Amino acid sequence: MFAHRSAIxxxxxxxxxxxxxxxxxxxxxxxxxxxxHVRLIDAPEVRISAIHGADRELPLDAASNTAGxxxxxxxxxxxxxxxxxxxxxxGIPFGSGMGGSAASAVAAxxxxxxxLRQPLPLAELYPMALSGEAVASGSRHGDNVAPMLLGGxxxxxxxxxxxxxxxxxxxxCAHAHPHCVVETRAARAALKGAYELGEFVQQSGHLALxxxxxxxxxxxxxxxxxxxxxxxxxxxxxIPGFAGVKQAALxxxxxxxxxxxxxxxxxxWCWGKASAERVGRAMVEAFAVADLKADLLVGPVETPGAKLxxxxx
Amino acid sequence: MFAHRSAIxxxxxxxxxxxxxxxxxxxxxxxxxxxxHVRLIDAPEVRISAIHGADRELPLDAASNTAGxxxxxxxxxxxxxxxxxxxxxxGIPFGSGMGGSAASAVAAxxxxxxxLRQPLPLAELYPMALSGEAVASGSRHGDNVAPMLLGGxxxxxxxxxxxxxxxxxxxxCAHAHPHCVVETRAARAALKGAYELGEFVQQSGHLALxxxxxxxxxxxxxxxxxxxxxxxxxxxxxIPGFAGVKQAALxxxxxxxxxxxxxxxxxxWCWGKASAERVGRAMVEAFAVADLKADLLVGPVETPGAKLxxxxx
Numbered sequence: 207m208f209a210h211r212s213a214i215x216x217x218x219x220x221x222x223x224x225x226x227x228x229x230x231x232x233x234x235x236x237x238x239x240x241x242x243h244v245r246l247i248d249a250p251e252v253r254i255s256a257i258h259g260a261d262r263e264l265p266l267d268a269a270s271n272t273a274g275x276x277x278x279x280x281x282x283x284x285x286x287x288x289x290x291x292x293x294x295x296x297g298i299p300f301g302s303g304m305g306g307s308a309a310s311a312v313a314a315x316x317x318x319x320x321x322l323r324q325p326l327p328l329a330e331l332y333p334m335a336l337s338g339e340a341v342a343s344g345s346r347h348g349d350n351v352a353p354m355l356l357g358g359x360x361x362x363x364x365x366x367x368x369x370x371x372x373x374x375x376x377x378x379c380a381h382a383h384p385h386c387v388v389e390t391r392a393a394r395a396a397l398k399g400a401y402e403l404g405e406f407v408q409q410s411g412h413l414a415l416x417x418x419x420x421x422x423x424x425x426x427x428x429x430x431x432x433x434x435x436x437x438x439x440x441x442x443x444x445i446p447g448f449a450g451v452k453q454a455a456l457x458x459x460x461x462x463x464x465x466x467x468x469x470x471x472x473x474x475w476c477w478g479k480a481s482a483e484r485v486g487r488a489m490v491e492a493f494a495v496a497d498l499k500a501d502l503l504v505g506p507v508e509t510p511g512a513k514l515x516x517x518x519x
Numbered sequence: 520m521f522a523h524r525s526a527i528x529x530x531x532x533x534x535x536x537x538x539x540x541x542x543x544x545x546x547x548x549x550x551x552x553x554x555x556h557v558r559l560i561d562a563p564e565v566r567i568s569a570i571h572g573a574d575r576e577l578p579l580d581a582a583s584n585t586a587g588x589x590x591x592x593x594x595x596x597x598x599x600x601x602x603x604x605x606x607x608x609x610g611i612p613f614g615s616g617m618g619g620s621a622a623s624a625v626a627a628x629x630x631x632x633x634x635l636r637q638p639l640p641l642a643e644l645y646p647m648a649l650s651g652e653a654v655a656s657g658s659r660h661g662d663n664v665a666p667m668l669l670g671g672x673x674x675x676x677x678x679x680x681x682x683x684x685x686x687x688x689x690x691x692c693a694h695a696h697p698h699c700v701v702e703t704r705a706a707r708a709a710l711k712g713a714y715e716l717g718e719f720v721q722q723s724g725h726l727a728l729x730x731x732x733x734x735x736x737x738x739x740x741x742x743x744x745x746x747x748x749x750x751x752x753x754x755x756x757x758i759p760g761f762a763g764v765k766q767a768a769l770x771x772x773x774x775x776x777x778x779x780x781x782x783x784x785x786x787x788w789c790w791g792k793a794s795a796e797r798v799g800r801a802m803v804e805a806f807a808v809a810d811l812k813a814d815l816l817v818g819p820v821e822t823p824g825a826k827l828x829x830x831x832x
Contacts, residue, residue: 406714411543413726
């Protein structure tokens with residue numbers, strides 16, 4: 207079953223939700239990601255030997271760790287006698303809204319898959335990646351793991367095979383990560399409570415415009431649709447300076463801007479790299495007004511997904 | 520400004536909402552519609568001379584009638600000295616969920632537009648059609664008037680220019696109108712109350728699959744998406760026999776089925792005419808089990824919109 211004993215894989219960060227696609231849309235984000243080293247072991251178990259570069263303590267118990275849980279799911283699926291030992295190099299800050307927990311799961315899966323004599327197409331790792339992600343988020347949603355597996359913008363609805371939505375090469379993302387933390391659970395708690403049908407109608411109209419704009423490559427429709435009226439207003443209070451950062455992005459020419467994943471990072475979609483760099487600087491400056499340092503990433507929305515970096519005997 | 524003194528136009532029925540696109544999606548429905556005769560008058564007003572074929576009393580006061588209100592909006596927009604006299608021939612039953620109030624407004628606008636020396640493109644009549652529709656429904660939503668103006672399947676978000684979404688010629692609609700009435704206001708009342716975020720996530724996932732399926736011409740995605748989990752469960756109790764009718768449609772091979780507009784009509788999307796006819800018969804038989812006679816319409820989703828039938832001096 208296995209051709210190699212050791213493999214290293216990388217999974218990029220991601221922008222979950224993309225504002226108007228709560229729990230169903232996400233895109234890969236270049237410039238950051240997790241790297242995971244997986245070794246075949248003769249014991250029938252999954253264990254985590256080390257986590258490097260984490261900015262806070264992450265669970266070493268495999269079943270409680272997203273990478274560990276993903277490989278437990280993979281072992282169950284393969285029905286193999288061997289086990290895996292995992293070494294994680296975190297490149298995505300905790301609680302940043304960049305899909306850090308998902309990236310460890312996806313990188314671990316892609317590395318373990320690389321050990322196989324006949325590796326699976328990466329899309330087939332999706333159910334196991336959902337199992338990994340669920341350990342951190344409490345639910346099976348694929349808006350982070352799906353774009354990490356497929357690259358670019360991806361529609362991930364429930365357990366269905368995720369669908370890649372190709373976008374124009376000119377679409378860039380400017381992504382500002384402020385040095386503060388919003389815990390996923392707190393961000394979810396902000397969404398508790400009742401919603402009105404009118405909010406849904408407005409948001410679904412925006413989602414429909416966005417998807418139609420993406421499908422047709424019409425940036426005016428994308429801009430009209432990239433306007434989250436449902437989740438953003440409830441989560442924005444958790445992010446210091448959010449209103450100013452969003453306004454700065456729009457004034458600098460962004461097509462739209464909203465919260466990346468559960469926040470506190472803010473993303474903006476832009477037309478062209480130069481525009482995205484200008485927008486990104488404006489966002490970082492606006493975070494500075496709120497006394498927050500922020501790290502900037504700028505890259506095309508059509509960013510490659512996870513990849514196997516090396517295999518060894 | 521005017522080249523003719525009299526014109527007759529037809530507007531087809533429509534399937535509002537299309538299940539998963541509440542207030543934002545609709546498509547034209549062939550085989551039924553309203554016909555409106557508009558005459559130029561020298562008085563600066565809009566009046567309704569007669570309404571034929573109505574199965575209940577409709578307002579003859581122009582401002583309270585959807586056709587009248589639409590032409591009042593058109594007069595305001597044109598700034599013309601002349602007025603219009605309207606004669607309406609209803610071909611769409613009241614409270615059927617087939618867009619009857621919208622069709623009168625659209626047919627009146629298309630007829631009045633035909634009187635102009637330089638008629639507007641039909642899409643430019645959209646804001647006036649919204650004003651007409653609002654008289655009956657209490658809000659400006661274009662899921663009926665937009666497909667009546669443009670034909671086929673249309674995305675209508677707020678006041679934005681509606682967007683035609685071309686669909687494959689093989690997509691047919693089977694539409695069963697049972698002989699009972701659901702008043703639009705009662706149907707709206709069923710939607711009052713609180714919604715949960717989880718309902719929204721599921722419905723927006725379905726909407727995204729549906730739109731992606733339509734854009735790509737992938738019927739499996741359309742079928743996966745055409746599943747209203749938000750509005751249908753709340754309105755279904757207003758429609759005798761609904762569950763059985765929907766089940767009959769799906770068992771007969773429909774891609775999906777739901778409530779047409781505010782009901783009580785039920786529509787099903789099918790692949791090919793023969794399938795739609797089979798599905799339609801199954802729906803009519805299922806309504807019969809609930810002691811309801813039902814009228815069946817079968818036609819392509821890509822059905823032409825309103826048209827000018829004749830003009831005269």
